[in-house]
Amino acid sequence: MLRFFMVFVCLALMMPTGLAAQQSAPTDFSARKPMLVCSTTQIADFARQIVGDRCDVRCILAPGADPHTYMPTPGDAQLTLKADLCLQNGLHLEGKNWMATLARDARKPLVTCTDGIKPMVLEQEGEKINDPHSWFTPRNAAVYVNNIVRAVSELDPAGKSGYEARARLYLQQLRVLDAWIREQFNVIPPQRRILVTSHDAFNYFAEEYGFKNRAPVGWSTGAEIGAGMTPERRKLVIESIREFGVKAVFVETSVNPKLVREIATEARVKIGGKLYSDSMGEAGSAGETYIGMMRENVLTIIGALK
Amino acid sequence: MRPVLAVCVWFVLLGGLVLFMHSKHESSGFRSFESKPATGGFSLEVTPTFAVEPDPFALRTGSEEQPAALVVKVNGKEVLRREDKVDGGTPLAAHNVSGMIEGPNELYLEANPPLERANRAHAVRVKVIRDGEQIADRTFWSEPGVKLAATFRVDVRPREEKGKDAHGH
Numbered sequence: 101m102l103r104f105f106m107v108f109v110c111l112a113l114m115m116p117t118g119l120a121a122q123q124s125a126p127t128d129f130s131a132r133k134p135m136l137v138c139s140t141t142q143i144a145d146f147a148r149q150i151v152g153d154r155c156d157v158r159c160i161l162a163p164g165a166d167p168h169t170y171m172p173t174p175g176d177a178q179l180t181l182k183a184d185l186c187l188q189n190g191l192h193l194e195g196k197n198w199m200a201t202l203a204r205d206a207r208k209p210l211v212t213c214t215d216g217i218k219p220m221v222l223e224q225e226g227e228k229i230n231d232p233h234s235w236f237t238p239r240n241a242a243v244y245v246n247n248i249v250r251a252v253s254e255l256d257p258a259g260k261s262g263y264e265a266r267a268r269l270y271l272q273q274l275r276v277l278d279a280w281i282r283e284q285f286n287v288i289p290p291q292r293r294i295l296v297t298s299h300d301a302f303n304y305f306a307e308e309y310g311f312k313n314r315a316p317v318g319w320s321t322g323a324e325i326g327a328g329m330t331p332e333r334r335k336l337v338i339e340s341i342r343e344f345g346v347k348a349v350f351v352e353t354s355v356n357p358k359l360v361r362e363i364a365t366e367a368r369v370k371i372g373g374k375l376y377s378d379s380m381g382e383a384g385s386a387g388e389t390y391i392g393m394m395r396e397n398v399l400t401i402i403g404a405l406k
Numbered sequence: 407m408r409p410v411l412a413v414c415v416w417f418v419l420l421g422g423l424v425l426f427m428h429s430k431h432e433s434s435g436f437r438s439f440e441s442k443p444a445t446g447g448f449s450l451e452v453t454p455t456f457a458v459e460p461d462p463f464a465l466r467t468g469s470e471e472q473p474a475a476l477v478v479k480v481n482g483k484e485v486l487r488r489e490d491k492v493d494g495g496t497p498l499a500a501h502n503v504s505g506m507i508e509g510p511n512e513l514y515l516e517a518n519p520p521l522e523r524a525n526r527a528h529a530v531r532v533k534v535i536r537d538g539e540q541i542a543d544r545t546f547w548s549e550p551g552v553k554l555a556a557t558f559r560v561d562v563r564p565r566e567e568k569g570k571d572a573h574g575h
Contacts, residue, residue: 239462239521246466253467268465272552275463279524279551 127184127255134256137183139199140167141380142235143213145390146244147187149270151252154259158183160199163382166354168195168321172202180206185255187248190214191232193378211251213244220303224318233378236305238278241390242271277391284398285309287406295401296337296349298360301377314340316359329359341367348372348404353387354379372404441507444536444562448503450486451533452478454517459491461518461553478532479514480505510559515546517554525550534560 127134135156138144144159151157160176161167167189180186180202188199190212203210217240219230234240249267253260285293293310295302299317306313316334341349341363348370351357354377364371375397381387386396454476464473478486478500486500519528527547534542541560548554 242463249465250468264465264467271463271465275524275553276551278463278521282522283525283551 129256129258134184134252135182136252137180137186137202137208139186139188139194140378142241142390142393143187143189143244143248145380145388146213146241146270147248147252150245150248150263150267151259152262152266154262155252155256160202161379163385163388164353164379166321167193167378170195170198172198176202177205180208183208185251186210187251188212189232189235191219191230191234193232209251209255211247213247214240215243215247217243220307222300222303222318231300231303233301234304235390236302236394237308238274238281238394239308240304241274245271245274273391277394281309281394281398284402287402291344292347292405294340294344294346294405296341296346296360296363297375297377298350298352298355298357299377301352302375312340312344316363317355321355334359334363337363338367341369350375350400350404352377353381370404373400375400441509442564444506444508444511445565446537447501448506449535450478450480450500450503450513451497451535452476452486452500452515453497453531454492454494454528455530456494456519456523456528457491458488458494458517459520460489462521463553474516475518477514477516481507481511482514506562508562508564510561513558513560515554515556515558517548519548519553524552528554530554530556532558536562 133154133156134151135158136147136151138147138157138159140161141159141163144157147155147157158179160172160179161170183203183206186199186203186206186208188194188203188210191214194200200210214232214234217234219232219234222229222231235244245267249263252263256263290310293312295306295311295313297313297315299321300313300315302311302313302315305311314337316337317329318333340346346367346369349360349364349367350372351360351374353374357371357374361371376387376393380390380393381396385392387393458475460473460475462473466473472489474487474489475492476486476488476498477484480503483505485503485505486498488498492498513532513534515530515532517528517530519526527550529545529547531543531545533540541562542558544558546554546556546558
């Protein structure tokens with residue numbers, strides 16, 4: 101009995117040491133590519149711009165899918181099990197923190213790409229909520245990029261110089277994008293810069309480029325506090341359209357357009373087009389990359405409001 | 407006898423080859439590059455025509471300092487760095503600049519305009535001074551939308567060849 105007890109004690113003492121050794125040992129990526137599993141299409145695009153072909157980048161959300169209401173599938177759990185690193189937006193964009201749950205269940209490291217961004221605070225139903233749609237300014241996108249560079253460099257130190265070199269180029273592209281957006285919006289008089297969209301996703305964008313924004317649906321399309329459509333919000337949107345003489349309203353690629361169509365009919369304004377919001381476009385479409393998505397959104401807004 | 411003869415022939419052939427290679431190397435004029443530090447006291451004067459501010463699009467991996475508003479490097483070594491906002495027209499000076507060598511020197515300049523004015527071209531004037539005497543004066547323009555990044559060469563001649571001793575290009 102004593103012998104069994106001693107063996108048990110020895111095994112119990114060895115187990116944490118073995119686990120710690122396993123955790124601290126750097127993974128050898130000479131035989132295979134590191135796999136990154138990202139929650140949203142924007143984060144997957146940022147990651148691909150940084151890692152090139154050195155890593156295998158997978159995305160849980162399909163183009164056009166809504167991160168607020170997404171329900172992970174068994175396939176997502178299997179994919180996360182194969183991951184070396186998980187990347188999420190955070191700030192509760194992933195409804196009920198589904199990406200954090202997937203990563204935790206699979207015991208994989210998780211990086212929150214919005215770390216370091218000062219979130220905009222929305223007051224809804226007496227609650228203060230951090231707006232999660234922070235990728236909508238290139239300046240914030242640069243923070244996502246820097247967080248991803250740090251994480252992949254730590255995961256795969258041999259690829260660090262390449263990751264940093266690609267990131268430097270991509271950050272310059274983001275800078276050019278920002279300057280281009282400012283230049284483009286010059287053609288819209290400030291009093292006409294009213295952006296009416298399906299849900300409250302464009303606060304960062306509006307703040308950066310001098311727009312007022314209105315949306316019948318709150319910050320999330322899910323069931324969180326301050327989310328969803330309320331009669332008060334709907335009324336406010338229609339009043340704003342009439343008050344400011346808004347020329348057009350916009351539907352979003354990842355949100356059902358029915359409500360905005362109803363509002364457009366009631367307020368007698370046209371639908372100005374479809375904006376990429378919580379998700380980017382299909383492969384092969386103009387919005388399949390972050391820069392493409394932002395560019396097409398800007399051109400759609402200008403086409404309808406100028 | 408035959409083996410000894412064969413060894414001798416091999417020695418003659420190999421020795422001839424070694425002598426030939428040695429003489430070829432000497433006559434080819436190869437010499438190692440040695441940079442000689444330039445004598446004198448060097449200083450830089452950098453005047454941006456626009457307000458420079460820290461770059462929000464800088465790569466920040468955690469190991470480096472705060473993002474820079476303006477950086478000047480001489481032969482890859484940083485000699486001037488500002489991380490705060492600097493008003494346009496303010497001359498920024500770097501004294502006792504080390505790392506200048508006789509011959510061509512490469513200077514790299516990076517300056518970040520405010521995002522709100524990024525869609526315009528911006529200029530920065532750079533003067534290189536040696537012992538109070540200006541040896542280079544260049545003005546660089548950025549393309550609209552990008553930060554100003556320029557590389558230029560300053561030739562520093564040895565002290566005894568005074569006169570028109572350097573120029574940018």
